[in-house]
Amino acid sequence: MSNTDFVLAVEDLTVSFDGFKAVDSLTMYIDKNELRVLVGPNGAGKTTVLDLICGKTKSTAGSIKFNNTELTKLSEHEIVRSGVGRKFQNPSIYENLTVYQNLEVSYPKGRGVFGSLTFKRTQEVEDRVRKVAADIMLTEFLDMESALLSHGQKQWLEIGMLLMQEPELLMLDEPVAGMSAKERDQTADLLNRICQNRSVIVIEHDMEFVKKIAHKVTVLHQGKILAEGPMEKVQADEKVIEVYLGH
Amino acid sequence: MFGYSMADIGNIVVMQGFSGLSMFTVLLLMALGLAIIFGQMGVINMAHGEFMTIGAYTTVLISKVAASYGFTDYYFVFAIAIAFLLAFAVGYFVEFIMIRHLYKRPLDTLLATWGLSLVMQQIFRSSFGAKEVSAELPEWMLGSFKPTPDIDIPINGVFVMVLAALVTFGVYMFMYKSRWGLRVRATVQNRTMAGAVGINTAKVDRVTFALGCGIAGIAGAAFTTIASTGPTTGTLYIVDSFMVVVFGGAASIVGTIASAFGIAQAQSILQFFMTSSMGKVSTLLVIVTILMMKPEGLFASKLRK
């Protein structure tokens, strides 16, 4: 495939599990600094798309280019190192470590075996941790064991861990699940802040929340794109209405 | 193969085929109970061999009792039933006092059941002495069946084969055709959900574990016809049993059957053409190599993760 100006170019992406096509010839482009939301009914293939991009699942066919680098052949850590960050549906943090340590572990230095053995906590690390902690509203909790955080705070912490890596593309799977209304608002602000110098893909069910953050929305259905575009346009799309109501 | 007549070679092929089948059923019987306990429940039961030994000693004792009443012909059927019940009962008890506290720590079940196996070995030694004993086999089970004068089909091999088939069928019916089996599978797949729909998961666990032990007891009883009975007999079987289950893909009973078949044929053939001990090593090496490449075993259920 040809090179593009897009941060992420997904073309003809297909994956099948025992013949069942969870993602079927999907083509999608994400711009620089864009915040894209993936919506769709359960089983539409949203999470699978993220899995494919970050290498958790291997594709059957098609290509994924990130800054014109083919990702489908890379292993997970190589994809991450090339600048893609992924947050999971359930908050995935190291519960035995403190908030500080969680962020520190995510700092993109000392990633090799020997690098990690000789890694030192420099002022640079310190500054970066504090800055991210401030972003995710956890400055006060830096020394707390992260298991003690509230559910919403854990979600933020995971986002913070991704921010530590300064990814160019951030993928968030249901970042506001289990959050209070106030936390949702804070998260929306957070997302709007962080997409200023990177692209973000979000999977979300909460349409109110989607409205607050989405630049563009992609509706998936049975592994295929049903509609794509700004929120208002998608909401008005008849196919989309049918799928959602008929569901 | 020069210097042998065609008839010789033909006979050997038949008998070798049987010996492969026979080893297959032995491995299958060994592994079935473990396939339930380890494969379905995730408990790494290192005392599996000792549950087999319970069955073996039961058979020996009953053969002695039967002999003193002049009732040696068909005692074996009773022996198998009692071996099952006894191993089942011990398994039930062990689950209750020990295993149920460890379900969330599978690797710890390995250590605890290792301790259990030591204790059981010493119980056997204290009760039956350190020496090996043998069950007096009924006349009809000795010797061989001869379709032609030059072909011998061991009757005890046939017996183990039939028993393995029956037990496998029974396990299949139980797991896939009975309400109990449904509960077991439900509990294994989603404990919380199973509990929520009114399944007594604790009881299901206990019965399932005990069932696996009971089947080990049957295997132990059957093996008195082909091998030894002593306090440490169980240790002869444990690694082979795990190999069969793991190689087959832990959660799959079909996998266990397939893997028992594959391992038995490989070992049987290799041991024919190499020395016995190198045949065994080669078989293990092949298994380990395949497992390294396909860690989920032969018949892993493909899940969309």
Added chain:
Amino acid sequence: MTLWEKMKASPVLGGKEGVIGLAVLAAVIFVILPLSVDIFRLNLIGKYLTYAFVAVGLVMLWGHGGILSLGQGIFFGLGGYAMAMFLKLEASDPESTKIQSTPGIPDFMDWNQLTALPWFWEPFKSLPFTLIAVLTIPALFAYIIGYAMFKRRVGGVYFSIITQAIALILSILIVGQQGYTGGVNGMTDLRTMLGWDIRSDSAKYILYFVNGLLLFGAIFLSKYIMSSKFGMLLLAMRDKEERVRFSGYDVSNFKIFIFCLAAMMSAVGGAMFTLQVGFMSPSFVGIVPSIEMVIFCAVGGRASLIGAVYGTLLVNYGKTVFSETYPELWLFLMGGLFISVVMFFPNGLAGIWDKLATKYGWFKDKAEVAKKPEVSTSGVEAQVVLTETTETMLAADSTNTATKAPRKRASKKDTGLESSKMRGAEA
């Protein structure tokens, strides 16, 4: 800062408790035991301490990394055999083997009709080569096994059972290839090392102390690793492997490294075993010793380095004493010990110590205590939440960062289950 303060503040040593723990262990190994038992018992303890190398490796591999290898006997054996080959060659000089058909080769080779030394034995005539081999051969072996498995993400129970099978294969091979290995008898009657009689009392004393120093070396190295970012990652991998991978780490490399390191430690133990006991046999390579070594570690506390040493000493001493006093009963006692440790004291001796220390407020400020080992009966895979690392990191925190406030939350007095319950309530 005084030395004491420096040591206390060192994240590697693990704070005040860590320093005192090491000091006590050093006193036990280097002063109390040598003064209180005769050379026979001391040699026996030296033998136990060679297993402690394996246990220390397992603490990192299993306790911290969550990787349970049931094949540590492989590496113990490889190290031991490498050393035994050197010593056997030295004991097989043409003069003392002149009654053989082929003098100058080890006796078991002669019995097996070998007429020349096999090529792979030749280099073991050199002590430097042997010492290098003790470290590199097991590491290479571990690398191959680890690479094959971790790159394919074989983990958990499967890893355990495959390593167990490899241990079995290796022991059958050693037994089967007796012309090259001495078979089931192993390599016996090892006498001297570069002319130095390793069976003399003075040699036993020296070897005991060398062994002790090497063990401390292994512990310090482990402590350093545990307190580095590597140690933190190891824990992170044990609990959330996926997350680590998606933070840009090649998880398999870390696992391979720690597996190789544990293998090397086991091998050093094996080599020291050969030197102190005077022979090596396949009974250290197989399944049973490999599981026993895991149990030493479990009894001591699978996440505690120092606990592992005490666990090894306790179990082996128990084995010796019970089997002398109640030869017919000791299996009951051993079996019972294993069961009860797993069921009631999953953190082993270290866990018991922590409970006591917490209860009586020894060494710890209570806030730190809250983050101490939590075991878990409630966790997913075999997990114990760890001891030293978190604690040392915390110690480091308190010197580096000023924000201590949130740590002092009232609900954190209790450890273990209670506190996890409380967490549930808070969440």
Added chain:
Amino acid sequence: MSTSNRRGFMKGALVGAMMAAGLISGHAFAADYPTAKVNTTGLAVTDSTVKVGILHSATGTMAISETGSIQAEKLAIEQINAMGGILGRKIEIIQEDGASDWPTFAEKAKKLLEKDKVAAVMGCWTSASRKAALPVFEKDNGLLFYPTFYEGLEQSKNVFYTGQEATQQILAGLDWIAKEKKAKTFYLIGSDYIWPRTSMKIARKHIEQHLHGTVVGEEYIALGDTQFGSVINKIKLKKPDVIYAAVVGGSNVAWFKQLNAAGLNSSKQTMLTISVTEDEVLGIGGENLAGFYSAMKYFQSQDNPENKKFVEAFKKRWGKDAVIGDVTQAAYLGPWLYKAAVERAGSFDVDKVQAALPGYTFKDAPEGPVTVEANHHLTTKLRIGQWGKDGQAKVVYTSDYIKPDPFPKGYQ
């Protein structure tokens, strides 16, 4: 027993044994042998007692085999004590468990010699355990009485071997079977470790060079393997005149059961084994063995008076179901040989005991008189027993006395 110079045994085995030994050596009283004189090297010998170690596996896989040895040694020691002990000193037993683990044997041997200072040790069973413990005995100058028939290739001044070395057990047996059964082709099968391998090496040389026969197959089974289908088929293909077997442990039971089930019973196949004694028969079952031959120096069924007495005493002490195999009898010799050696030396000092024993003939051994040779092995006879369904062997052949030759020329 024609060589016995005594007649008229008293009833009751124990009393008989007491008297028997008494007649030979005469009663000794401790007062005649002051401790300071008879024990100059600091052994655990007092005015009234002498400590002797028993070192066998009471646990683990080898306990199956070693239990008989422990029982025989204890019986002999009790009998010796009942007749006044050694030089008027009662034997105190210190029993240690080798736990089927070779290093443990070394550890326990060290403990017995260095801590307990025992005057002698009855013990070890497998070669591996002996090899592990041997350096300890040599370094601490201890004394070991080792009961098992073994591969030879060893001779230590610190060990007396009361079982047969390989050539004693193998050569005469092969000669007999070659002559009796006109056997020309042999199939060798053994467990995969040193004793069977060395034995088979000797057997092969003897078959090829002296009997002018052919070895048509040689097979080794991994220790603990229980599947013999393929091996049996190989044997069927080769149709050997004789199977020569040295399979041990759990494999042994499986081997005979499966062989029988495959139709290779004694009516079709001649087999001579060197690894089946009455102890193994318990596990194998007489019906699976009936008609096969074992080559041993002793069988429980021997009907010489010394043996009858021994069997009676053994059953009285250890239960009527107890059986006695070759090694058990050899183990029984240990304490008696030790007693004789000490009394000949007039001292418990190891060096003197060692020097005193060679040349001694123990006339009352259950197997018949045996003589200790300068190489610390015994001159014995070899017997071929044919097994019956009842688990006892009928002795069908008894050789002349065979001198021990642990380093046989031409067989290495």
